Amino acid sequence: MDRPGAMKVGDVVAEIVRRLGEQQRVVPEYIVRDAVEAALSRRFPGATPAPSVVLPGEIAGELIEGFCAGATTSEDDAATMPAVLSGDETGRLITALGLAVHVAAFNLDRDRLHVAQILNGAAAALVALGAAERAAHADGTSAVLLSPATLRTVRTTVAGVLQGTESRGWQARHLDQDATSALFTGVLAMLGAVP
Structure with a gap:
């Protein structure tokens, strides 16, 4: 170049x-x-x-x-099977992403670049989750199919908020710290088991 x-x-x-x-x-x-x-x-x-x-x-x-x-450089997701999540697992992802948006927006004045990345990732993941949920509903099944790219976006977004609250000085005092960390950690653990 x-x-x-x-x-x-x-x-x-x-x-x-x-x-x-x-x-x-x-x-x-x-x-x-x-x-x-x-x-x-x-x-x-x-x-x-x-x-x-x-x-x-x-x-x-x-x-x-x-x-x-x-x-x-992008990973070849075409050769990778989508992950199959239950309605409960999909709901946990949506809850975690909603909470991620809330925490990030609350700290916009503290860490604008990091917050913007999290909000952008959360928006993309929520759109993909919504589309996957609608497709599952249209097929009459509770199995939600998510691409590896969407799972990476969720993982990165949730990990970014957890990092913000634990090591970047983000404020989330208005939330139950233990429950918030448990939700994010649980979602990350769940995604670790999914391709």
Whole structure:
């Protein structure tokens, strides 16, 4: 891949969003902007990475390649059988995702990038779960078929909230901490047994 020349931070963000879009990965621009700014702040402590700041081509290229590289590698889910979940298991996933959205939204001002990733993952997983539940209902069965990609999204989302509450200083004092952790841990354990 050719390295770009000097680019403004805002242009780097736009290029990352464009490339992710080409790979069928829709990521809100503010998430990419926050992530780029965080990466630049770690690399250049004390600097303010405004959108108009011009970055050398080497740094711009590293950022673009770094943020887009993982999106090009996808697991082959076509060869993997979908997981079969009962109505109870599906309900537990939906409950965990709903609680994940609640906890994440409650901490939006504390950890915006991490929260946005969790909200995005939860939304995608809830849509997939709803569609799978409707398909099961239409077939007259209680067996809900979920793709490995959906299970990975649920796993990542739930683990992200658990990490937020346990090690990122997220507030969830208004909830029963033990019950919340037990729900998330139980869902992660359940998903560990599913392909």
